[in-house]
Amino acid sequence: xxxxxxxxxxxxxxxxxxxxxxxxxxxxxxxxxxxxxxxxxxxxxxxxxxxxxxxxxxxxxxxxxxxxxxxxxxxxxxxxxxxxxxxxxxxxxxxxxxxxxxxxxxxxxxxxxxxxxxxxxxxxxxxxxxxxxxxxxxxxxxxxxxxxxxxxxxxxxxxxxxxxxxxxxxxxxxxxxxxxxxxxxxxxxxxxxxxxxxxxxxxxxxxxxxxxxxxxxxxxxxxxxxxxxxxxxxxxxxxxxxxxxxxxxxxxxxxxxxxxxxxxxxxxxxxxxxxxxxxxxxxxxxxxxxxxxxxxxxxxxxxxxxxxxxxxxxxxxxxxxxxxxxxxxxxxxxxxxxxxxxxxxxxxxxxxxxxxxxxxxxxxxxxxxxxxxxxxxxxxxxxxxxxxxxxxxxxxxxxxxxxxxxxxxxxxxxxxxxxxxxxxxxxxxxxxxxxxxxxxxxxxxxxxxxxxxxxxxxxxxxxxxxxxxxxxxxxxxxxxxxxxxxxxxxxxxxxxxxxxxxxxxx
Numbered sequence: 101x102x103x104x105x106x107x108x109x110x111x112x113x114x115x116x117x118x119x120x121x122x123x124x125x126x127x128x129x130x131x132x133x134x135x136x137x138x139x140x141x142x143x144x145x146x147x148x149x150x151x152x153x154x155x156x157x158x159x160x161x162x163x164x165x166x167x168x169x170x171x172x173x174x175x176x177x178x179x180x181x182x183x184x185x186x187x188x189x190x191x192x193x194x195x196x197x198x199x200x201x202x203x204x205x206x207x208x209x210x211x212x213x214x215x216x217x218x219x220x221x222x223x224x225x226x227x228x229x230x231x232x233x234x235x236x237x238x239x240x241x242x243x244x245x246x247x248x249x250x251x252x253x254x255x256x257x258x259x260x261x262x263x264x265x266x267x268x269x270x271x272x273x274x275x276x277x278x279x280x281x282x283x284x285x286x287x288x289x290x291x292x293x294x295x296x297x298x299x300x301x302x303x304x305x306x307x308x309x310x311x312x313x314x315x316x317x318x319x320x321x322x323x324x325x326x327x328x329x330x331x332x333x334x335x336x337x338x339x340x341x342x343x344x345x346x347x348x349x350x351x352x353x354x355x356x357x358x359x360x361x362x363x364x365x366x367x368x369x370x371x372x373x374x375x376x377x378x379x380x381x382x383x384x385x386x387x388x389x390x391x392x393x394x395x396x397x398x399x400x401x402x403x404x405x406x407x408x409x410x411x412x413x414x415x416x417x418x419x420x421x422x423x424x425x426x427x428x429x430x431x432x433x434x435x436x437x438x439x440x441x442x443x444x445x446x447x448x449x450x451x452x453x454x455x456x457x458x459x460x461x462x463x464x465x466x467x468x469x470x471x472x473x474x475x476x477x478x479x480x481x482x483x484x485x486x487x488x489x490x491x492x493x494x495x496x497x498x499x500x501x502x503x504x505x506x507x508x509x510x511x512x513x514x515x516x517x518x519x520x521x522x523x524x525x526x527x528x529x530x531x532x533x534x535x536x537x538x539x540x541x542x543x544x545x546x547x548x549x550x551x552x553x554x555x556x557x558x559x560x561x562x563x564x565x566x567x568x569x570x571x572x573x574x575x576x577x578x579x580x581x582x583x584x585x586x587x588x589x590x591x592x593x594x595x596x597x598x599x600x601x602x603x604x605x606x
Contacts, residue, residue, distance in 0.1 A: 121141060121142055121145070122142065125140060125141065125142075126140070126141040127139070127140060127141070128140070128141055128143075128144040180213050181213070181214065183209075183213050184209070184210050184212075184213030184214035184220075185214070187206045187209035187210040187213060188206070188210040188214065188219055188220065188223060190202070190206045191203055191206030191207050191209075191210055191223045191227065192223060194206055194227075195223065195226045195227060195230060198230060200227065200230045200231040200232075203223070203226070203227035203230060203231070204227045204228075204231060206223070206227075207220070207223045207224040207227040208224075210223055210224075211224060216243065218244065218247070218249065218250045218253065221240050221241075221243055221244050221250065222240075222244070222253065224236075224240045225237045225240035225241050225244075225257055228240060234261060234264070234265070237257065237261060238257075238258060238261050240257075241254045241255075241257030241258045241261065242254065242258065244257065245258065251281060252278050252281055252282045252285060252288075255274045255275075255277055255278040255281075255288075256274075256278065256285075256287060256288075258270075258274045259271050259274040259275055259278070259287075259288075259291065262274060268295075271291065272291070272292075272295045275287075275288045275291035275292050275295070276288075276292055279291075279292050283311065283315060284315050284317065286317055289308060289311075289312050289317060292308055293305055293308045293309065293312075293517065294515045294516075294517075296308060297330075297509065297510045297515065297517055298510070298515055300333075300337070302330050302331075302333045302334040302337070302509075303334070305330050305517075306327060306330045306331065306334075309323060309326045309327055309330060310323075310327065313327075324356045324357065325356070325357055325360075325518060326517055326518055327353075327356055328352075328353040328354075328356035328357035328360050328363060329353075329357075329360070329509050329517060329518045330509065330517075331349045331350070331352050331353035331356070331363070332349070332350065332353045332360060332362050332363040332366065332509065333509035334346075334349045335347070335349040335350040335353065335363070335366045335367075336362065336366060336509075339366055339369070339370065343370055343373065343374070346366065346370060347367065347370040347371065347374075350363055350366040350367035350370060351367055353367075354367050354383055354386075354387075358383075358386050358387060358390060359386075359387055359390030359391050360387070361387055361391055361393045361395060361396060361507070361522070362395075362507045363387075364383050364384055364386070364387030364388075364396060364399075365384075365387075365395050365396060365399045367380070367383050368380040368381075368383055368384040368396075368399040368400065368403065369399055371383070372399075372402075372403045372404070377403050377404065380399075380403055381400070381403060384396055384399055384400045384403075385400070385419075385422055388400065388419055388422055388423060389422055389423065391522070392419075392423045392426040392427075392428040392429060393428060393522060394428055394431070394432070396419075397416065397419055397428065397429070397431075397432035400415055400419060401415050401416060401432065401436060403415075409436070409439045409440040409441075410440055412436045412439065412440075413433070413436040413437055413439075413440045413442070413445075415436075416429070416432045416433040416435075416436040416437075417433060419432055419433075420432070420433050420449075425452075427453055430449045430450060430452065430453055431449075431450070431453075431461060431462065431465065433445075433446075433449040434446040434447075434449040434450045434465055434469070435465065437449060438465070438468060438469055438472060441472070443469055443472065443473045446465075446469050447466075447469060450462060450465065450466060450469075454466070457491070457492055458487070458491060459491055459492050459493065459494045460488050460491045460492070460493055460494055461494045462491070463484050463485075463487045463488035463491045464484070464485075464488050466484040467481050467484035467485045467488065468481075470484060492524070493524065493525045494524070495522050495523050495524050495525075496522070496523075496524075496525055497520040497521070497522055498520065498521055498522075498523055498525060499511040499512070499513065499514075499516070499519035499520040499521065500513035500514050500516070500519060501513065503525055504520070507520055508520060
C-alpha cells in the first residue's frame with residue numbers, strides 16, 4: 101500500500117517537473133574541440149538520462165564478468181554446504197533411530213562436506229557411541245574440548261564416557277572443569293554436588309547449593325531445603341565430638357526447615373545436653389506438629405534425664421494434644437503408660453489403632469502390655485505376637501527402594517540429596533514368619549537381625565554413601581554386594597525378646 105502511494109507520488113512529481121521545464125524553454129550550448137552544439141534544455145536532459153543508463157549497463161556487464169569466478173565458487177560452496185547439512189540431518193535421524201551404520205556414513209559425509217564444525221563433531225561422537233566405539237567417541241569429544249566454543253560440550257561427553265567406564269575420578273574432574281568454565285551448567289553443578297556429598301564434604305556441597313541458588317538454577321524453596329539437609333548432615337557428623345559446632349549447624353537447619361525431623365532431633369538433644377530445655381522443647385514441638393515421628397517423641401520424652409515415668413507420660417500426652425492424637429502420638433503415650441504401669445491407659449491409647457489392621461509396632465506393644473500385666477506366657481500376649489508376625493510394616497526411611505531405620509542425607513543407591521522419605525514400605529513384603537529360618541542362619545553368622553524384611557535394591561553407584569557406612573569413603577556397591585538391605589522393625593532395640601517370641605510362634 102505504502103509503496104504504491106510512494107510510486108504515485110514520485111510519478112506526479114516527475115510529471116510536474118516535466119511540465120515545469122516545458123513551460124520554461126531554454127537552450128543548452130556545448131562547445132568542445134572547435135565544435136558548437138546547441139539544443140533545448142529538455143533534449144539535453146533526455147540525453148543525459150540515456151547516457152547514464154548506457155554507462156550503468158556497461159558497468160553491470162563489466163562487474164558481472166569480473167565477479168563470475170567468485171559467483172561460481174560461492175554457488176559450489178552453497179551446494180556443498182546444503183549437502184553437508186542434509187547429511188548432518190540424516191545422521192541425527194540415524195542416531196535417534198539407532199542405526200549405527202547409517203549414522204557413521206552420514207557423519208563421515210558431514211565432516212567431509214562441512215569440516216570440523218561443532219555439530220559434525222557431535223554427530224561423529226554420537227555415531228561412535230551407538231556403535232560401541234568408546235575410543236572414537238572420546239577422541240571426538242576431546243577435539244571439542246580443544247575448541248573454546250565447544251569446550252563445555254566436549255567435557256559433557258567425556259564426563260558421560262567416564263561414568264560409563266566407572267572412572268569416577270575422571271568424571272569428577274570433567275564436571276569440576278565444566279562448572280568452572282560455565283557456572284550455570286546444570287549437569288556439571290549436579291555432578292559436583294553429588295561427588296561432594298559422596299565424599300561427605302558437606303561444607304563444599306553447601307557452597308555449591310548456595311551458588312546454584314544465587315544463579316537461579318534452583319527454586320528458592322528447594323535451595324532452602326537442600327541447605328537444611330546439608331547442615332543437618334554436618335551437625336550429625338559433629339554431634340559426638342564437636343557439640344557446639346553441631347548445635348550451630350542444627351539450629352541453622354531448623355531455621356531453614358522447621359519440619360526436618362533429623363535436624364530437630366539433633367538440635368533438641370544438644371540443647372537439652374547444655375541445659376536449654378525450653379528452646380529444645382519448642383524446636384521439637386514445632387517439628388512434631390509438622391511431621392509426627394517416633395524419633396521426635398524419643399527426644400522429647402528424654403529432654404530431662406532425671407524425669408520420672410509419670411513426667412514422661414505427661415510429656416507424651418502433650419505431644420498427643422499437639423498432633424490431635426496422631427497414631428505416632430498414641431504409640432508414644434502407650435509406651436510411656438506401659439513404663440508407668442498404667443496398663444488401662446496404654447490400652448485406651450492404642451484402641452483406635454487396633455480397629456483396622458494394626459501394624460507391627462502396635463501389635464508388639466500390645467504384646468508387651470499383656471506380658472507386663474499377665475505374664476510372659478499369657479494367651480493374649482502370644483496372640484498379639486502371632487498377629488505381629490503377619491501385620492503390616494510401620495513407616496521407615498525409604499529412598500530409591502532402599503529402606504532404613506535411620507535417616508541419611510543422600511540415597512545410598514543413586515547418591516541423590518534429600519532422597520529419604522518417611523513412609524510405609526510396600527505391603528507386598530514378606531513377614532518375619534517367612535524369614536525365620538533365614539534369620540536364624542544370619543544370626544548364626546554373627547549378624548543380629550530382629551524381625552527383618554529384605555528388599556531387593558539396585559546396585560548402588562560407586563561413591564554413594566549408605567546410611568550405615570562408617571566413613572565417607574565407604575562404597576555402597578561393596579556393601580550391597582555382601583549384605584542384604586534389611587528393614588528392621590522400628591523400636592526393635594527395646595523389643596528383642598518379644599520379636600524372638602513372635603518368630604517362634606510363627
